[in-house]
Amino acid sequence: SAVISQKPSRDICQRGTSLTIQCQVDSQVTMMFWYRQQPGQSLTLIATANQGSEATYESGFVIDKFPISRPNLTFSTLTVSNMSPEDSSIYLCSVANRATGELFFGEGSRLTVL
Amino acid sequence: RKEVEQDPGPFNVPEGATVAFNCTYSNSASQSFFWYRQDCRKEPKLLMSVYSSGNEDGRFTAQLNRASQYISLLIRDSKLSDSATYLCVVNGAESNTGKLIFGQGTTLQVKP
Numbered sequence: 001s002a003v004i005s006q007k008p009s010r011d012i013c014q015r016g017t018s019l020t021i022q023c024q025v026d027s028q029v030t031m032m033f034w035y036r037q038q039p040g041q042s043l044t045l046i047a048t049a050n051q052g053s054e055a056t057y058e059s060g061f062v063i064d065k066f067p068i069s070r071p072n073l074t075f076s077t078l079t080v081s082n083m084s085p086e087d088s089s090i091y092l093c094s095v096a097n098r099a100t101g102e103l104f105f106g107e108g109s110r111l112t113v114l
Numbered sequence: 115r116k117e118v119e120q121d122p123g124p125f126n127v128p129e130g131a132t133v134a135f136n137c138t139y140s141n142s143a144s145q146s147f148f149w150y151r152q153d154c155r156k157e158p159k160l161l162m163s164v165y166s167s168g169n170e171d172g173r174f175t176a177q178l179n180r181a182s183q184y185i186s187l188l189i190r191d192s193k194l195s196d197s198a199t200y201l202c203v204v205n206g207a208e209s210n211t212g213k214l215i216f217g218q219g220t221t222l223q224v225k226p
Contacts, residue, residue, distance in 0.1 A: 033213075042201060043158065043216040092157060101146035101205050103214055105157040 002027055002095050006106035013083055013113050020079045021109045023093030028073035033103070034066070035092040043092065049076040083113045115140055120202050120217035128225055131192045135220045137185040137202030146205040147178055149187050151198045152219065158201055161187075192224045 003026040013019050023032060032049040046066055047057040055068040069077045080087050093106040120137045127133050139147075147164035162169065164176040164185055175188040185202055202217035 042218040045213060045215075048213070100163065101214070102148065102160050102163070103158075103203075105159070108157050 001097075002029070002104045004093055004095065004104060004106035006091075006093050006109050008109055009107060010110040011112070013111065015084055015113060017083055018079055018081045019083065019111060020077050021091050021093070021111075023076045023078070023106055025074045025095055029095045030073070030098075031096065032070065032076045033094045033096070034068065034076075034078045035094060035105075037090040037092060037108070039088070046078070046091075049078075080111065083111075085113045087111065088113045116217075117141060117215045118202055118204050118217040120220050122218055122220060124221040124223055126223045126225060127192055129192060129194060131224075132188065132190045133192060133222060134189075135187045135200055135202070135222075137187075137217055139183050139185070139202075139204045139215075141204065141215075142180075142183060144204045146214075147176075147185050148203040148214070149174075149176055149185075150201040150203050150216075152201055153198050158216075161200070189222075192222075194224050194226065197222055197224045 005024045007022050034046040035043040036046050037043045045058050046061045047055045049055045049068045049070040051070045051073050065081055067079045090108040090110050092108045094103045096103050118139050149161040150158040151161040152158040162171050162176050164178045166178055168177040173190045177186045199219040199221045201219045203214050205214055
């Protein structure tokens with residue numbers, strides 16, 4: 001298993017500002033994943049953060065809105081840019097066990113945009 | 115059609131009841147299947163993987179029907195602590211790349 005730490009755990013932000021979420025893993029992993037869970041919804045993959053290359057974004061998500069950094073094999077950041085109330089959500093960092101496919105999640109960052 | 119579909123419920127059952135959740139998926143190339151549990155305001159955690167031969171873990175039984183692209187979870191002798199949202203999860207590619215597709219979840223409320 002992996003221990004994943006995210007911060008901030010929650011934040012309340014003003015419309016038009018940006019917030020960067022940090023994710024730290026206790027072991028080296030090739031890929032880290034960023035998911036979003038909107039209120040009352042299930043999880044949606046935003047992007048895959050690859051070390052040494054640009055992140056791979058899923059349909060409906062773009063780098064300008066959700067820039068991602070992956071400076072090393074244990075750390076990644078996700079920025080939510082130019083926020084609007086529709087960005088209010090829980091953002092979850094995760095890593096996968098490549099042998100089994102199981103995902104391990106951080107505790108999530110709960111973002112509220114006013 | 116959603117890639118992973120579940121009945122959202124809620125399922126309200128008394129303690130001791132047996133309850134079954136169903137899930138269908140659209141990508142016939144999917145290779146890995148899971149049930150995750152998510153408690154209120156918490157992150158999802160793996161409940162069990164689903165194998166082709168079916169698998170059982172205590173009161174929980176998971177089954178996979180590849181021909182019908184259908185997954186099920188059976189909970190026997192429900193406990194109050196089983197109250198949670200159960201997420202059907204399927205990998206979205208042919209290998210364990212970590213790209214998992216989550217169903218919308220089925221909410222279970224077990225009552226005394």
